[in-house]
Amino acid sequence: MSAFMLPALTLWQREVVRFLRQRSRIIGAFGQPLLFWLVLGSGFGRSFRYPGGDGAGGYTEYFYTGILAMVVLFTAIFSTFSVMDDRKQRFLQGVLAAPVPRPAIVLGQALGGTTLGLLQGVLLLAAAPLAGVPLSAVGALAAVAVMALMGFALTSLGLLFAWRIDSTQGLHSIMNLALLPLWLLSGAVFPAEGAHPLLALLMRINPLTYGVAALRRTLYLNRPEAVSGLPGLEVSLLVMVAFALVAFLAAVRTAERSAG
Amino acid sequence: MRSATGGELALEVVDLRRSFGERKALAGVSFQVRRGETFALLGPNGGGKTTLFRILATLLRPDGGSARVFGHPLSESPAEARRRLGVVFQQPGIDPKLTCLENLIHHGRLFGMRGAPLRGAAAAQLERFGLSARAGELAETLSGGMQRRLELAKALLPGPDLLLLDEPTAGLDPAARLDFGAELDRLRREQGTTVVLTTHLMEEAERCDQVGILNEGRLVALGSPAELKQSVGEQVILIRTDDPASLRERLRERLGWESLVLDGGLRVERPGAHALLPQVIEAFAEDVRSVTFGRPTLEDVFIRRTGRRFDASPGEGAA
Numbered sequence: 001m002s003a004f005m006l007p008a009l010t011l012w013q014r015e016v017v018r019f020l021r022q023r024s025r026i027i028g029a030f031g032q033p034l035l036f037w038l039v040l041g042s043g044f045g046r047s048f049r050y051p052g053g054d055g056a057g058g059y060t061e062y063f064y065t066g067i068l069a070m071v072v073l074f075t076a077i078f079s080t081f082s083v084m085d086d087r088k089q090r091f092l093q094g095v096l097a098a099p100v101p102r103p104a105i106v107l108g109q110a111l112g113g114t115t116l117g118l119l120q121g122v123l124l125l126a127a128a129p130l131a132g133v134p135l136s137a138v139g140a141l142a143a144v145a146v147m148a149l150m151g152f153a154l155t156s157l158g159l160l161f162a163w164r165i166d167s168t169q170g171l172h173s174i175m176n177l178a179l180l181p182l183w184l185l186s187g188a189v190f191p192a193e194g195a196h197p198l199l200a201l202l203m204r205i206n207p208l209t210y211g212v213a214a215l216r217r218t219l220y221l222n223r224p225e226a227v228s229g230l231p232g233l234e235v236s237l238l239v240m241v242a243f244a245l246v247a248f249l250a251a252v253r254t255a256e257r258s259a260g
Numbered sequence: 261m262r263s264a265t266g267g268e269l270a271l272e273v274v275d276l277r278r279s280f281g282e283r284k285a286l287a288g289v290s291f292q293v294r295r296g297e298t299f300a301l302l303g304p305n306g307g308g309k310t311t312l313f314r315i316l317a318t319l320l321r322p323d324g325g326s327a328r329v330f331g332h333p334l335s336e337s338p339a340e341a342r343r344r345l346g347v348v349f350q351q352p353g354i355d356p357k358l359t360c361l362e363n364l365i366h367h368g369r370l371f372g373m374r375g376a377p378l379r380g381a382a383a384a385q386l387e388r389f390g391l392s393a394r395a396g397e398l399a400e401t402l403s404g405g406m407q408r409r410l411e412l413a414k415a416l417l418p419g420p421d422l423l424l425l426d427e428p429t430a431g432l433d434p435a436a437r438l439d440f441g442a443e444l445d446r447l448r449r450e451q452g453t454t455v456v457l458t459t460h461l462m463e464e465a466e467r468c469d470q471v472g473i474l475n476e477g478r479l480v481a482l483g484s485p486a487e488l489k490q491s492v493g494e495q496v497i498l499i500r501t502d503d504p505a506s507l508r509e510r511l512r513e514r515l516g517w518e519s520l521v522l523d524g525g526l527r528v529e530r531p532g533a534h535a536l537l538p539q540v541i542e543a544f545a546e547d548v549r550s551v552t553f554g555r556p557t558l559e560d561v562f563i564r565r566t567g568r569r570f571d572a573s574p575g576e577g578a579a
Contacts, residue, residue, distance in 0.1 A: 003372050010369035018357045021398075094353035094414070097317045098370035099342040 007100040008108040015079065015112025029075065029120050034127075037067040064131035065216045066188030068143075069208070071124055072117040072151045073183050077175050079113030080158035084168055102256045106159060110248060113155030114148055121147040134222045142218035149240050150211040154179065156247035163254040186212045193229055210239035267294040269331070270422050270454040271316070276325035278311050285311035287477035288325065293470065295421070298448055298455040300465035302558065303474035304570055309458040310350075312474065313426045316456065317347045329422055343371070346420030348411050350427045356400035360391050360410055363399055364417050371418035385413040389443075405436030412443065416453075423447070425457035429464060441467060462558045462570075473562055480565040485558060492556040492564050493529035497537070500525045500549040507547050514543060522563065529556065529564070 019025055037060075086092040095105055122144060128135040135143075158179065165171045183189075185199065186208035192200045203209050213227075214236035220227045230236075271293040278286040286308050293299040303309050314320035316327060318338045326333055332340040354363045364382035368374070373381065386392045389409040394402060399410060408428070415423060428444075429437040441464070447453050457464070465471045466485050473481040473488075481488050501507045504521045511517045511526070515536065519526040530536075534553055541548060562570040 006372060006374060007370045010366050014355065014358065014362075014366050017362070018355070021357050089356070090349055090351040090353045091355050093317075093319065093349050093351075094347065094367065095370060096319055097342060097345065097347040098367070099339045099372075100370050101339075 003099075004101055004104045007098070008104040008111065011095070011105060011108025012111040012115065015082065015109065016115055018082065019116050025078070029071075029078070029116070030123060032074070033067050033071045033120065033124055036070065037063060037124075037127075037131075061132045062191075063189070064128070064133055065212060065219060066183075066186075068121055068124055068147065068215060069150065069186065069188045069212050070183060071120045072147050073154050073179060073208075075117035075120060076113045076151060076154035076158045077179055079109070079116055079155055080162035080175070081168065081171065082112075083109055083159060083162040084166075084171055087166065103252045106156075106163075106248070106252045106255050109159055110152055110155045110251070113158070114151035117151035117155070118144065118148055121151075128219070133219050135219060136222050139218050139221035142221065143215060146211065146214045146218055146237075146240070149237070149244055150208070150215070153207070153211070153240060153244035153247050154182075156244065156251045159251040160247060160254050163251065163258050182206060182208045185209070187216075187230070188212050191229070207239055207243035210236040211243075214240060267296075269293070270295045270297070270329070271299075271456060272328045272331075273312075273316075274326050276312065276315060276322050276327060278315065278320070278322045280311075284477050286315075286322070289472075289474070289477070289479050290325075291472050291479060291482055293422075293454060293456055295454050296448070296452045297470055298444070298457070298468040299470045299472065300468040301456070301458045301472050301474055302460065302462070302465040302562075303458075304460060307474045308477040309460075309474055310426065311477075313424065313458050316424055317345070317349075317426075318342055343418075344421045346415035346418065346423045348415045348423070348425045348428060350430055352407055352411060354399045354407060354410055354414060357398060359396050359398055360386060360402070361395040363410060364414055367414045368417050373418060381417055381419075385417050389413045405432055405439060408432060408436065408440060409443070412440075416447075420453070422454045422456065425455065427458055427460070429459075429461065460570075465558055471558065473558070473565065475562070475566050481561050488558060488561045489556045492560045494531045494555070495529070495533050496554055496556045496560050497528040497530070497533050498525055498552040498554075499528065499540070500551070501544075501547045502549065503547065507544060510544065511540075515539070520563070520567070523569065527560075527563070529560070 083092070125135070125140060125143060128140075158175065161174045161178070162171060165174060185203050185206050187203060192203045192209070195203065210231055213230040214233055216227045216230055217224070217233045217236065269292055273292070274290050276286050276289045277284070289308070289312060291299075301309050301312060311320065315322050315334070318334055318341060321335065326335065328334070329341040330344050332344070334341050355366075358366065361382060364385060365378060368378045368382060383392070383395075386395050389412065391406065391410060391413065394406070399407065402410060429440050432440060444455060445467070448455060457468070459465055469484060471481070471483065471485055471488060472479045483491070499507065504524060504526050508519050508521060508526055511519055511528070517528055517530060519528045537551060537553065541551065559570050
């Protein structure tokens with residue numbers, strides 16, 4: 001294994017092990033999305049009708065995909081806080097003083113956040129039948145892949161801030177300001193059709209919109225007519241790959257600067 | 261100076277400078293450390309130790325000057341230098357949520373170690389630092405002294421040629437401090453590891469081969485503890501008096517002694533002064549409240565070179 005992958009993988013493994021050792025984090029990570037989904041989904045209940053949907057599952061069904069995206073997003077945010085912890089506890093100093101290329105450090109961190117998001121995403125994916133989502137085996141696998149891509153992009157984006165900002169409070173507000181709206185305006189919570197034109201425009205230029213669209217398309221692989229109004233799968237994947245790449249490279253750049 | 265007598269240079273620092281805004285943290289520092297030596301950077305808090313340490317640890321770039329670790333310039337080839345360096349920061353850098361063994365394993369992999377050799381090396385380090393029994397326990401359950409030892413085990417795992425320690429005994433109780441000192445001695449004796457440490461403790465600097473005293477961003481003294489102390493004189497006499505300024509004048513007139521006013525007393529460095537003490541006491545019996553006589557310490561060196569007291573309090577870390 002190269003001098004690049006070994007450090008990246010060891011940092012990745014550490015991230016996952018740390019997560020599994022903190023029971024409160026596990027409970028929060030799995031409990032919160034379920035709670036969110038059940039409360040919000042059933043709150044809006046069947047009164048919510050969205051264009052393009054066949055109305056069978058109502059909002060609970062629509063919001064299910066949004067919750068999958070949220071899980072990935074929140075985990076990405078949380079794992080950037082763990083980078084902040086590392087800086088405070090000075091673990092990161094030791095890593096920075098080791099002969100490890102900066103991109104390998106960022107890759108390890110990004111893979112860590114991606115994996116944690118996936119762990120939760122996969123668990124939540126098992127609830128698809130409850131949401132009335134007709135999930136096929138191929139669709140499930142494809143959905144996992146999309147979530148991985150989404151997780152990598154969002155964690156990288158979070159890392160971009162985490163390497164630059166040195167207070168937990170500061171990071172908190174940036175996350176609320178930058179990452180949460182990204183999710184709100186991605187079609188995870190409400191569809192672009194029927195939204196105010198300005199919002200619809202914002203949604204169109206939001207890269208996460210394409211992540212959520214790709215996710216919906218994979219979940220509804222058997223029933224494409226239910227998601228016909230969304231961007232196509234190929235376009236969506238292309239946008240997400242570009243998003244992930246740009247966010248990762250930007251995070252690496254920030255890390256390289258802050259190390260000097 | 262011993263550093264001028266040749267031998268492979270482990271560390272060569274030339275005219276290192278670094279400012280933070282208007283403040284000059286390092287105003288041109290130069291020194292050399294030969295392989296196998298222990299070198300102490302002694303100085304009060306705010307003297308520039310931490311800045312210098314961060315530059316040597318490759319975490320901060322200097323504004324000017326250069327530093328080489330075994331010939332590798334830090335600015336151009338930090339990766340090469342990092343491979344030769346073992347760094348122990350003042351704040352603990354171990355992961356409290358990992359076990360002692362895991363801490364070492366992850367660290368080893370950052371240095372490209374893996375598999376059976378890594379496991380063997382990690383076990384050997386734990387053994388050496390008396391942590392084998394705690395190998396599987398989370399680092400957060402260790403006492404402060406033990407965490408410090410784990411920190412050292414971690415830094416030594418990849419077999420560094422140069423060990424950098426920032427205030428290694430800050431926050432340790434006296435017993436743990438002694439332990440740590442003994443550990444460093446052993447390291448030097450058995451493995452010949454070159455050690456550069458920062459400290460504000462005289463005793464810690466005293467046991468090193470070479471000492472550089474750092475004050476306000478400059479090295480005000482450089483040499484072995486013995487050389488430095490000798491430069492002050494063989495004996496130091498402290499005279500307590502109510503009117504130091506006037507006594508100072510009279511000492512100069514009557515005996516030709518130069519002295520330094522310090523903390524409401526007078527400090528005299530003079531070989532053979534003890535023989536003349538009775539004269540002083542007799543001549544100035546009215547003015548002298550007490551006389552203390554002793555061999556010079558590194559603190560005396562500091563006072564001599566800076567004209568002020570070395571007033572760092574123990575256990576206090578530099579920011």
